[in-house]
Amino acid sequence: MCCSAFLKIMMFVFNGIIFLAGAAILGVGIWVTVDSSSILGILSHIKDAPPELAQLANVGYLLIAVGSILVIMGFLGCCGAVTENKCMLLTFFIIVLLIFIAEVAGAIVVLVFKPLxxxxxxxxxxxxxxxxxxxxxxxxxxxxxxxxxxxxxxxxxxxxxxxxxxxxxxxxxxxxxxxxxxxxxxxxxxxxxxxxxxxxxxxxLVKLIEENAGLLGGVALGIAALEIAAMVVSMVLYNNIGK
CATH class of the missing domain: 1.10.1450 (Cd81 Antigen, Extracellular Domain; Chain: A)
Known part of the structure; x- marks a missing residue:
């Protein structure tokens, strides 16, 4: 009983962080999309820009999508833990797993195509x-x-x-x-x-990225660790429900 209560608390904390992070990313995405004077707005004015870079002008929509998914994940995780709903917990686990796999695949693609x-x-x-x-x-x-x-x-x-x-x-x-x-x-x-x-x-811009590379790397590792921990806790809680 004590272990189950602890898992619920951990699940609530993890998903509370995910929910707040999703809300923040969603807000940034809306701001980038609305603010036409941002640095990404320049790309829309460059004729015959490489397709890969032209797509950066749509990064605001990507942030909105990611933020919305994280908000939904946080909601499912919190509600699933509080109500002990196995369907919500399983859905949460599947979404986090798919996102984690996509992040790993994205990192591999970046490393492979770095020479380009x-x-x-x-x-x-x-x-x-x-x-x-x-x-x-x-x-x-x-x-x-x-x-x-x-x-x-x-x-x-x-x-x-x-x-x-x-x-x-x-x-x-x-x-x-x-x-x-x-x-x-x-x-x-x-x-x-x-x-x-x-x-x-x-x-x-390169100098700015290099100066903040450590921070960006730390945030990425922190997010990956949080996702793994959330998946483990959700599955343990899922298996303990009904026992």
Whole structure:
């Protein structure tokens, strides 16, 4: 009886965490989908972008789907443990198992196709720079999204200030975006941009990911451990019901 009560408490705790995590991911997914000025919004403005990267623009919908599944999982797990409903517990176990298998498969795919990443990034570099030269200063939505991204990451262009050479903005104003120069400069001209040497957004994004790689890895391992523990507890509780 004591063991059963302990398992119920553990199941409730595990699924409470899963439910809250799902709600948080769902909220982020809704925010990313609604916020057209986010960094992912740039991908929708790049013509002939690689299909793999073009799909990143839909990551908000993926987060909404994942968040919704986690919320449902948390609800099933909590209700199944409290009511001792074997159907709910079994459904919970199957969903967690499928998600765990999908995560492992995804990790394997990333490792196997890692050599292709450099080729995709080279292609993205060319298309991104071409999009800047064609549309920055001409299309208001693209210009606003890129300005917002550069401000958030404190970067200039995809590679550096040279990406803006020949763009409608540079042609009409003979200037570069303010972020490409120091704040003390009233006008960002070529000489000031060369002197400042602000990193491109690709380099800034890679640096941001590298700085948080340990945190991201820890979160991923924590989620995997939580899923395994939840599956074990749910099955033990499932087998103990009715005994």
């Amino acid at each position: 990443v450099n080729d995709i990034l080279v292609s993205l570099n060319q298309k991104f720079v071409q999009a800047i030269k064609n549309d920055y200063g001409r299309q208001d939505d693209f210009t606003a999204v890129l300005d917002n991204t550069m401000t958030q990451l404190k970067c200039c262009g995809y590679n550096n200030y040279t990406d803006f050479e020949g763009s409608p903005f540079e042609q009409s104003t003979k200037l570069y975006p303010e972020i490409c120069c120091s704040k003390e400069t009233s006008k960002c001209v070529l000489g000031e941009a060369e002197k400042k040497e602000v990193d491109g957004c690709f380099k800034a």
